[in-house]
Amino acid sequence: xxxxxxxxxxxxxxxxxxxxxxxxxxxxxxxxxxxxxxxxxxxxxxxxxxxxxxxxxxxxxxxxxxxxxxxxxxxxxxxxxxxxxxxxxxxxxxxxxxxxxxxxxxxxxxxxxxxxxxxxxxxxxxxxxxxxxxxxxxxxxxxxxxxxxxxxxxxxxxxxxxxxxxxxxxxxxxxxxxxxxxxxxxxxxxxxxxxxxxxxxxxxxxxxxxxxxxxxxxxxxxxxxxxxxxxxxxxxxxxxxxxxxxxxxxxxxxxxxxxxxxxxxxxxxxxxxxxxxxxxxxxxxxxxxxxxxxxxxxxxxxxxxxxxxxxxxxxxxxxxxxxxxxxxxxxxxxxxxxxxxxxxxxxxxxxxxxxxxxxxxxxxxxxxxxxxxxxxxxxxxxxxxxxxxxxxxxxxxxxxxxxxxxxxxxxxxxxxxxxxxxxxxxxxxxxxxxxxxxxxxxxxxxxxxxxxxxxxxxxxxxxxxxxxxxxxxxxxxxxxxxxxxx
Amino acid sequence: xxxxxxxxxxxxxxxxxxxxxxxxxxxxxxxxxxxxxxxxxxxxxxxxxxxxxxxxxxxxxxxxxxxxxxxxxxxxxxxxxxxxxxxxxxxxxxxxxxx
Numbered sequence: 001x002x003x004x005x006x007x008x009x010x011x012x013x014x015x016x017x018x019x020x021x022x023x024x025x026x027x028x029x030x031x032x033x034x035x036x037x038x039x040x041x042x043x044x045x046x047x048x049x050x051x052x053x054x055x056x057x058x059x060x061x062x063x064x065x066x067x068x069x070x071x072x073x074x075x076x077x078x079x080x081x082x083x084x085x086x087x088x089x090x091x092x093x094x095x096x097x098x099x100x101x102x103x104x105x106x107x108x109x110x111x112x113x114x115x116x117x118x119x120x121x122x123x124x125x126x127x128x129x130x131x132x133x134x135x136x137x138x139x140x141x142x143x144x145x146x147x148x149x150x151x152x153x154x155x156x157x158x159x160x161x162x163x164x165x166x167x168x169x170x171x172x173x174x175x176x177x178x179x180x181x182x183x184x185x186x187x188x189x190x191x192x193x194x195x196x197x198x199x200x201x202x203x204x205x206x207x208x209x210x211x212x213x214x215x216x217x218x219x220x221x222x223x224x225x226x227x228x229x230x231x232x233x234x235x236x237x238x239x240x241x242x243x244x245x246x247x248x249x250x251x252x253x254x255x256x257x258x259x260x261x262x263x264x265x266x267x268x269x270x271x272x273x274x275x276x277x278x279x280x281x282x283x284x285x286x287x288x289x290x291x292x293x294x295x296x297x298x299x300x301x302x303x304x305x306x307x308x309x310x311x312x313x314x315x316x317x318x319x320x321x322x323x324x325x326x327x328x329x330x331x332x333x334x335x336x337x338x339x340x341x342x343x344x345x346x347x348x349x350x351x352x353x354x355x356x357x358x359x360x361x362x363x364x365x366x367x368x369x370x371x372x373x374x375x376x377x378x379x380x381x382x383x384x385x386x387x388x389x390x391x392x393x394x395x396x397x398x399x400x401x402x403x404x405x406x407x408x409x410x411x412x413x414x415x416x417x418x419x420x421x422x423x424x425x426x427x428x429x430x431x432x433x434x435x436x437x438x439x440x441x442x443x444x445x446x447x448x449x450x451x452x453x454x455x456x457x458x459x460x461x462x463x464x465x466x467x468x469x470x471x472x473x474x475x476x477x478x479x480x481x482x483x484x485x486x
Numbered sequence: 487x488x489x490x491x492x493x494x495x496x497x498x499x500x501x502x503x504x505x506x507x508x509x510x511x512x513x514x515x516x517x518x519x520x521x522x523x524x525x526x527x528x529x530x531x532x533x534x535x536x537x538x539x540x541x542x543x544x545x546x547x548x549x550x551x552x553x554x555x556x557x558x559x560x561x562x563x564x565x566x567x568x569x570x571x572x573x574x575x576x577x578x579x580x581x582x583x584x585x
Binding site (some may be wrong): 100101102104105196197198211237240241243302304305307308309311312319323326327328329330331332333335337338339340341342343344345346348349350352357358360361362363364365368374375377378379380381382383384385387419420423434435436460 | 489493494497498499500501502503504505506513516517519520521523524525526527528529530532535536537538539540541542544547549557561562563564565566567568574575576577578579
């Protein structure tokens with residue numbers, strides 16, 4: 001019974017809730033049972049919020065009983081990546097430097113989901129400050145992939161991806177700066193999406209790289225993804241980059257007959273592309289063709305330089321954003337420090353893990369006197385070229401399709417000794433962040449028992465196109481995000 | 487570009503990062519390897535290309551400068567490791583007045 005409940009989509013749960021076949025409290029009970037049974041081996045959650053969840057589930061049941069103000073997410077169990085400030089809950093960005101930080105306010109997306117009546121199950125593990133592609137950079141512990149616990153779930157939103165893939169939450173919030181939603185979605189067989197830069201408010205998201213940070217959901221279907229997007233998207237005066245345009249998702253179910261899908265040559269020839277991934281995505285392209293899409297070859301000629309540009313821009317921005325962790329306002333500090341400077345140095349030495357320290361130094365170096373032009377300015381110019389590549393490609397197609405990740409989930413520890421090998425995980429996803437484009441990952445046929453993802457990238461403000469392709473694939477292939485048997 | 491131990495020490499200080507024993511060598515080696523890859527950027531001709539700092543054409547978002555409700559002071563400093571009378575406590579940043 002509880003196993004059945006934790007495998008449902010949001011839409012199915014909503015249907016049962018509104019028909020009163022199940023209560024929000026029962027739904028929560030089922031998820032808590034599932035967490036008790038499997039999270040010891042997966043470690044998706046950094047902390048659970050059972051009292052908060054219970055209160056929210058009871059309130060959802062009252063709302064459902066009254067039949068008044070019921071939202072599609074009322075009573076639906078949600079996991080929140082530990083980078084979203086959640087009022088009254090410890091929020092640490094997966095970092096020791098924020099251990100014990102109780103957020104005094106809600107991020108805008110958290111507030112919107114709270115208002116919709118979602119049930120907050122807990123905060124999920126992630127790479128520290130969302131910097132990483134495997135969740136191994138967490139200041140607490142690595143998360144395991146529900147499909148093979150000896151492997152990573154991807155990252156940085158690996159805890160959120162694993163929670164949805166293992167049936168511990170119906171949906172989850174993630175953040176995507178270089179691929180941190182789409183890559184773990186691919187590696188765990190879930191649906192992951194980030195919208196146009198500025199579509200979803202980042203107010204209350206603990207900032208990593210402000211010109212690249214995006215917010216989005218993990219779900220088990222594209223329709224569920226659209227439901228969550230409709231709830232969290234929209235103008236917010238508290239985030240000056242958040243624009244005011246309606247999000248029109250009416251055509252998500254319209255199919256792809258006559259749609260032109262671009263295959264970027266460079267994305268299919270990328271180094272390290274595994275055969276199993278190639279085959280699975282090749283089969284997916286056949287399905288899209290049979291569903292009526294026209295496949296056209298396009299080119300993103302600066303793909304090779306995207307990674308380099310990204311690893312200047314993102315570290316440069318984080319070196320500025322993370323200056324706020326100074327041992328004075330919140331979090332860790334050194335009570336015995338003999339000076340203000342010593343407090344800074346000691347707090348940040350003890351509080352930040354190796355990847356964060358690496359990026360802070362890289363970013364500081366790139367911005368430092370004498371190197372700014374050669375690195376930061378240069379990277380910003382290459383970013384222009386990458387954006388133009390996409391503009392030119394979209395003149396020839398409605399959306400771009402490719403693999404989300406060149407590999408399936410890799411073994412825990414396999415890439416931790418080589419930072420650059422880890423950075424390569426995002427080679428197919430970070431372009432959409434640099435250009436601020438909507439990007440979706442939907443599961444395709446597994447390779448060797450491990451999930452593979454198809455990425456769909458659409459033009460700015462056209463989230464509907466990416467979701468339309470993803471949904472058409474889901475329908476035509478019959479492949480949907482499944483909950484891992486554990 | 488290769489980073490020396492001295493450069494690592496300098497950058498770490500700029501970034502306000504204390505280093506642990508042996509980390510100068512560790513980061514000098516790792517950052518140099520990463521920069522080697524990043525140096526490929528110099529292959530790209532960007533002579534006539536303007537920089538992109540952000541990708542959505544939102545410009546100069548303004549609001550009226552009017553008082554509005556905000557976090558109460560107690561909530562804003564509740565997470566501070568050291569606070570006194572509503573203020574955050576820091577170590578002195580100036581020597582005491584010599585005169």
